Amino acid sequence: MKPRKLQVPVVGTERHQPSSPPFKFPRREFGKKNVVKRSFLPQWFQMWPWLHYWEDMDAAFCFICVKAYSENKLNSVSDLETTYISSGYTNWKDACVNFQTMSPVDAIRMQY
Numbered sequence: 001m002k003p004r005k006l007q008v009p010v011v012g013t014e015r016h017q018p019s020s021p022p023f024k025f026p027r028r029e030f031g032k033k034n035v036v037k038r039s040f041l042p043q044w045f046q047m048w049p050w051l052h053y054w055e056d057m058d059a060a061f062c063f064i065c066v067k068a069y070s071e072n073k074l075n076s077v078s079d080l081e082t083t084y085i086s087s088g089y090t091n092w093k094d095a096c097v098n099f100q101t102m103s104p105v106d107a108i109r110m111q112y
C-alpha cells in the first residue's frame with residue numbers, strides 16, 4: 001500500500017529545537033471541568049532527540065519520520081505516524097507517555 005500524500009513541515013538537515021528563553025512556548029488548555037494549561041517543555045528535546053518543534057503551529061513532529069517520509073522510505077504510514085509526520089503532535093498533557101511509544105519505531109528508522 002502506498003502512503004497517502006501528506007503535507008509535511010519543512011525540515012532541513014537539522015531538527016528544529018528552539019530554546020526557552022528566548023522562545024516562549026505557548027500554553028494550551030486541556031480538560032473541560034478541571035482545566036489545566038500545558039506547554040511544550042524544552043527538556044523533552046533531551047529526552048527525545050527526534051523531536052522537531054514548529055513554532056508556527058505550536059506542534060511537535062518526528063524529525064526522523066518526516067525525513068524518512070520525504071525521502072519515500074516509508075512503505076506505510078500509520079495514524080500515529082501521520083500525527084508526527086503531518087498534522088503535528090499538540091497533546092502536551094500526555095506527551096511523556098505518547099513520545100515513549102514513538103521511540104522504538106525510530107530506533108529502527110535511525111539506521112536509514
Ligand SMILES: [Zn+2]
Pocket residue numbers: 050062063064065066084102105106
Ligand atoms: Zn518517528
